[in-house]
Amino acid sequence: MFEQYDLTRKVSDEEYERIFPDLAARFGRLQREARDLDLPVIIAADGWNLSGISTMLHQFILSLDPRLYSYYAVSAPNREEEARPFLWRFWLRTPAAGRMTIFDRSWYSRLTAEFMRPEDNSVPDRSLREIVRFERQLTDAGVVVVKLFLHISRDEQAQRIERIKQEPEATILIDGHEDVRLEHYDLYLPIFEEMIAGTDAPNAPWTVVEAHDRNFTVIKGMSTVVHALERAIRERRSTVVPRYPAPMQPPSEKRLVLPDPTKHSLSKKEYQEEIDRYGRQITELQYALYQERVPLIVVYEGRDAAGKGGVIMRLTRRLNPRICQVEPVGPPTEDEARHHYLWRFWRDLPKKGHVSIFDRSWYGRVLVERVEGLSSPAEVERAYGEINEFEEAIVDWGAVLVKFWLHIDRDEQLRRFIDREEDPERQWKITPDDWRNRSRWEIYAASVAEMLERTDTKTAPWTVISSNDKRYARVESLRTIVDAVERALK
Amino acid sequence: MFEQYDLTRKVSDEEYERIFPDLAARFGRLQREARDLDLPVIIAADGWNLSGISTMLHQFILSLDPRLYSYYAVSAPNREEEARPFLWRFWLRTPAAGRMTIFDRSWYSRLTAEFMRPEDNSVPDRSLREIVRFERQLTDAGVVVVKLFLHISRDEQAQRIERIKQEPEATILIDGHEDVRLEHYDLYLPIFEEMIAGTDAPNAPWTVVEAHDRNFTVIKGMSTVVHALERAIRERRSTVVPRYPAPMQPPSEKRLVLPDPTKHSLSKKEYQEEIDRYGRQITELQYALYQERVPLIVVYEGRDAAGKGGVIMRLTRRLNPRICQVEPVGPPTEDEARHHYLWRFWRDLPKKGHVSIFDRSWYGRVLVERVEGLSSPAEVERAYGEINEFEEAIVDWGAVLVKFWLHIDRDEQLRRFIDREEDPERQWKITPDDWRNRSRWEIYAASVAEMLERTDTKTAPWTVISSNDKRYARVESLRTIVDAVERALK
Numbered sequence: 001m002f003e004q005y006d007l008t009r010k011v012s013d014e015e016y017e018r019i020f021p022d023l024a025a026r027f028g029r030l031q032r033e034a035r036d037l038d039l040p041v042i043i044a045a046d047g048w049n050l051s052g053i054s055t056m057l058h059q060f061i062l063s064l065d066p067r068l069y070s071y072y073a074v075s076a077p078n079r080e081e082e083a084r085p086f087l088w089r090f091w092l093r094t095p096a097a098g099r100m101t102i103f104d105r106s107w108y109s110r111l112t113a114e115f116m117r118p119e120d121n122s123v124p125d126r127s128l129r130e131i132v133r134f135e136r137q138l139t140d141a142g143v144v145v146v147k148l149f150l151h152i153s154r155d156e157q158a159q160r161i162e163r164i165k166q167e168p169e170a171t172i173l174i175d176g177h178e179d180v181r182l183e184h185y186d187l188y189l190p191i192f193e194e195m196i197a198g199t200d201a202p203n204a205p206w207t208v209v210e211a212h213d214r215n216f217t218v219i220k221g222m223s224t225v226v227h228a229l230e231r232a233i234r235e236r237r238s239t240v241v242p243r244y245p246a247p248m249q250p251p252s253e254k255r256l257v258l259p260d261p262t263k264h265s266l267s268k269k270e271y272q273e274e275i276d277r278y279g280r281q282i283t284e285l286q287y288a289l290y291q292e293r294v295p296l297i298v299v300y301e302g303r304d305a306a307g308k309g310g311v312i313m314r315l316t317r318r319l320n321p322r323i324c325q326v327e328p329v330g331p332p333t334e335d336e337a338r339h340h341y342l343w344r345f346w347r348d349l350p351k352k353g354h355v356s357i358f359d360r361s362w363y364g365r366v367l368v369e370r371v372e373g374l375s376s377p378a379e380v381e382r383a384y385g386e387i388n389e390f391e392e393a394i395v396d397w398g399a400v401l402v403k404f405w406l407h408i409d410r411d412e413q414l415r416r417f418i419d420r421e422e423d424p425e426r427q428w429k430i431t432p433d434d435w436r437n438r439s440r441w442e443i444y445a446a447s448v449a450e451m452l453e454r455t456d457t458k459t460a461p462w463t464v465i466s467s468n469d470k471r472y473a474r475v476e477s478l479r480t481i482v483d484a485v486e487r488a489l490k
Numbered sequence: 491m492f493e494q495y496d497l498t499r500k501v502s503d504e505e506y507e508r509i510f511p512d513l514a515a516r517f518g519r520l521q522r523e524a525r526d527l528d529l530p531v532i533i534a535a536d537g538w539n540l541s542g543i544s545t546m547l548h549q550f551i552l553s554l555d556p557r558l559y560s561y562y563a564v565s566a567p568n569r570e571e572e573a574r575p576f577l578w579r580f581w582l583r584t585p586a587a588g589r590m591t592i593f594d595r596s597w598y599s600r601l602t603a604e605f606m607r608p609e610d611n612s613v614p615d616r617s618l619r620e621i622v623r624f625e626r627q628l629t630d631a632g633v634v635v636v637k638l639f640l641h642i643s644r645d646e647q648a649q650r651i652e653r654i655k656q657e658p659e660a661t662i663l664i665d666g667h668e669d670v671r672l673e674h675y676d677l678y679l680p681i682f683e684e685m686i687a688g689t690d691a692p693n694a695p696w697t698v699v700e701a702h703d704r705n706f707t708v709i710k711g712m713s714t715v716v717h718a719l720e721r722a723i724r725e726r727r728s729t730v731v732p733r734y735p736a737p738m739q740p741p742s743e744k745r746l747v748l749p750d751p752t753k754h755s756l757s758k759k760e761y762q763e764e765i766d767r768y769g770r771q772i773t774e775l776q777y778a779l780y781q782e783r784v785p786l787i788v789v790y791e792g793r794d795a796a797g798k799g800g801v802i803m804r805l806t807r808r809l810n811p812r813i814c815q816v817e818p819v820g821p822p823t824e825d826e827a828r829h830h831y832l833w834r835f836w837r838d839l840p841k842k843g844h845v846s847i848f849d850r851s852w853y854g855r856v857l858v859e860r861v862e863g864l865s866s867p868a869e870v871e872r873a874y875g876e877i878n879e880f881e882e883a884i885v886d887w888g889a890v891l892v893k894f895w896l897h898i899d900r901d902e903q904l905r906r907f908i909d910r911e912e913d914p915e916r917q918w919k920i921t922p923d924d925w926r927n928r929s930r931w932e933i934y935a936a937s938v939a940e941m942l943e944r945t946d947t948k949t950a951p952w953t954v955i956s957s958n959d960k961r962y963a964r965v966e967s968l969r970t971i972v973d974a975v976e977r978a979l980k
Contacts, residue, residue, distance in 0.1 A: 054810065290661055320544065
């Protein structure tokens with residue numbers, strides 16, 4: 001593939017002086033237009049060692065408003081990053097609406113490292129698949145993704161290594177492994193080709209930039225970005241973004257077929273025995289998880305007053321608070337709302353060996369946001385697949401994922417609402433919203449049915465727990481987690 | 491000091507069963523009340539190695555709503571943290587309004603490490619001073635700070651080391667240096683005494699907990715927290731928080747005595763020469779900064795249209811984007827507004843060897859927030875000292891700090907506003923707010939005068955630049971930075 005590129009291409013200094021100022025001004029204008037349109041933009045520049053990525057990007061940003069972009073120079077992951085899935089740090093740096101992130105090297109650097117040293121043959125393939133999904137999820141949500149690959153020959157690289165060692169920038173640009181990488185040039189060549197071929201999608205295409213000549217590199221790189229932005233802005237302008245609240249969607253044909261939640265119950269004595277038994281087990285198992293560096297992620301979903309808080313407390317009190325964290329999920333903050341809706345859940349993933357407990361979760365998209373018309377029908381529709389991909393990514397990473405639907409019926413909810421209202425200690429738990437949600441029981445039920453049907457995958461199955469009896473629900477939740485962890489630890 | 495504590499104190503199991511449930515329920519109730527009152531709470535637990543800090547804290551959280559607190563187990567700083575001032579990671583974890591952070595070990599761990607291995611005799615004293623300031627700034631802003639020190643004898647520690655090695659928790663609790671620490675028990679003793687004596691302030695008092703008996707430890711520790719919360723809640727309830735907008739304060743007697751901003755100017759030719767000269771110098775110096783791991787922090791303040799954006803661009807285009815970041819400072823986000831106002835500036839400090847450029851800054855507190863009545867007079871008054879302390883902390887850390895006031899007069903601002911309105915490329919730069927701010931020129935001037943007077947310290951002096959002539963301002967800014975960096979690098 002690389003042979004098709006003519007590395008002798010050049011732009012003379014006069015030509016450059018003629019073209020560049022205009023191009024740069026256009027770029028600056030487009031950045032502001034993107035801001036006004038709330039368009040998020042990613043520029044990912046990758047390429048051979050010493051191919052001049054930073055030099056090119058430096059020219060890019062001359063014309064940009066520094067308040068509207070972030071620059072992220074990718075190096076080896078730090079301890080925090082190492083303990084998370086490999087896309088974690090990139091997800092965290094995806095731009096908010098109207099902002100731009102410039103990646104100086106990108107998620108592809110990790111991919112090539114894997115290709116070179118495959119610990120496990122399936123890893124590069126899996127990473128490739130995850131990268132494709134990552135980019136698609138972003139572009140589906142309206143992010144513009146521009147990917148540039150700077151290509152130089154082996155000889156050119158060799159010359160640059162000699163030259164750069166004399167320069168003051170060497171402190172920033174050189175890490176001492178240049179000669180080794182040069183030696184491996186011919187090994188990397190097919191890897192880069194495979195990588196580019198495998199990730200060159202219409203939504204996030206690659207542009208290979210012939211990078212022997214600095215002027216040519218800047219002009220071709222910047223033109224690519226400028227054209228991509230112009231196209232994206234044109235499209236955005238011509239799209240009428242429908243303003244939903246299409247407040248709530250009518251109940252679908254689907255009906256929630258769930259076990260009768262009154263069927264199971266435990267006596268106080270049974271409860272005490274079982275909760276102690278499973279509680280002790282989970283306390284022990286957490287140390288094994290910690291030692292094996294296996295992360296545990298537990299998701300609790302359920303109606304208002306289904307008992308999520310109580311169940312979660314029965315779990316957390318058995319865990320060492322040093323390694324466990326509860327993430328209460330409410331409406332997104334200002335900042336969260338300006339990112340992809342999965343952004344905050346990526347952010348809140350536990351470290352390896354730690355536990356994250358989600359009190360409500362990413363399923364909000366297909367439950368409350370759907371029912372309240374806070375997301376468009378297209379966004380909701382897309383979410384099922386995105387959620388399945390997200391969960392697959394975290395399970396592939398090595399996490400134990402347990403998802404609970406705490407199931408109560410309408411009468412039980414009413415009893416609990418009334419109890420809460422009468423108890424001064426717990427009045428705070430009940431709000432007018434709860435009563436309002438209750439009035440939409442059936443509409444909500446249809447969303448739950450569809451959620452359970454479409455996101456109950458082999459990788460990440462749902463556990464529905466009859467929760468009219470709190471004791472039963474608490475034991476059942478602990479028991480399920482113990483089983484899942486034991487299975488994972490073999 | 492430690493000898494006054496009777497380490498034989500115990501609570502029998504029966505007593506514990508009688509006292510604990512009530513105490514825990516009170517604690518849970520207080521947590522919710524603190525939430526309702528938007529009261530932020532810090533619980534910092536420190537003490538001897540294996541004194542049972544986690545065990546005690548685990549009992550604390552049994553009664554807490556896990557959605558309202560964060561638990562932070564302090565270990566050695568990671569790479570990101572190592573590259574920042576030592577309080578950085580603690581600042582970042584200070585609780586938002588209505589939330590609680592539980593520190594399992596705290597900023598004091600670092601302090602004792604310094605006392606043990608003073609690289610430089612001034613370091614522990616400086617850290618001690620910074621800790622006192624840190625706690626005072628937090629409590630001044632209404633944060634409740636409870637500090638517990640768990641005390642055990644040398645013999646007790648020795649026994650626990652033997653016992654714990656057999657337990658499954660060992661994987662989390664033991665790091666292999668237990669025996670060394672035991673050996674140093676007698677060295678630590680006077681250090682702990684000095685540390686406690688030096689930081690036992692009325693706003694953030696220490697409570698030493700005799701920690702041989704687990705029951706006693708939990709009861710005394712939790713009672714301390716419960717009483718502190720009750721007191722704080724009572725005080726908060728009895729304080730009438732005055733609702734300002736006391737929209738803007740009348741111009742004080744002070745008048746801005748600043749150089750005539752029309753006095754300096756540069757011809758195009760002079761400009762080109764000088765900007766190139768200093769530009770080249772700063773490009774070179776950044777590599778020295780990077781190599782010496784000296785962080786550079788540049789602050790730009792000035793009226794609307796004073797030319798901050800242009801000056802910043804002339805600086806950033808000379809810097810490698812890998813090591814430099816522009817922080818545009820606007821109104822705080824939702825989340826930022828729920829923290830101490832310095833929180834976000836701590837967060838945005840550069841790593842060692844990197845550059846942070848603040849486009850507006852922490853001075854907003856005594857400028858726009860003051861003029862617009864967004865902060866109370868007491869908060870503004872307090873801010874001058876807090877800012878001086880903040881800047882002293884970052885300079886002590888080793889940063890080069892350069893603060894600019896870009897000075898234009900009223901006529902020049904008008905000319906620029908009109909220019910902007912007439913230029914389609916730059917219309918976006920001007921908003922109705924700008925015209926409104928302009929109408930308060932004199933009131934704003936008084937705030938600027940007071941700011942310059944009260945925050946122009948030896949550690950962190952202001953540089954006022956005549957900015958009616960943009961060329962002069964741009965050169966002068968670069969020149970000042972070059973000088974400051976050269977001085978810092980000797």
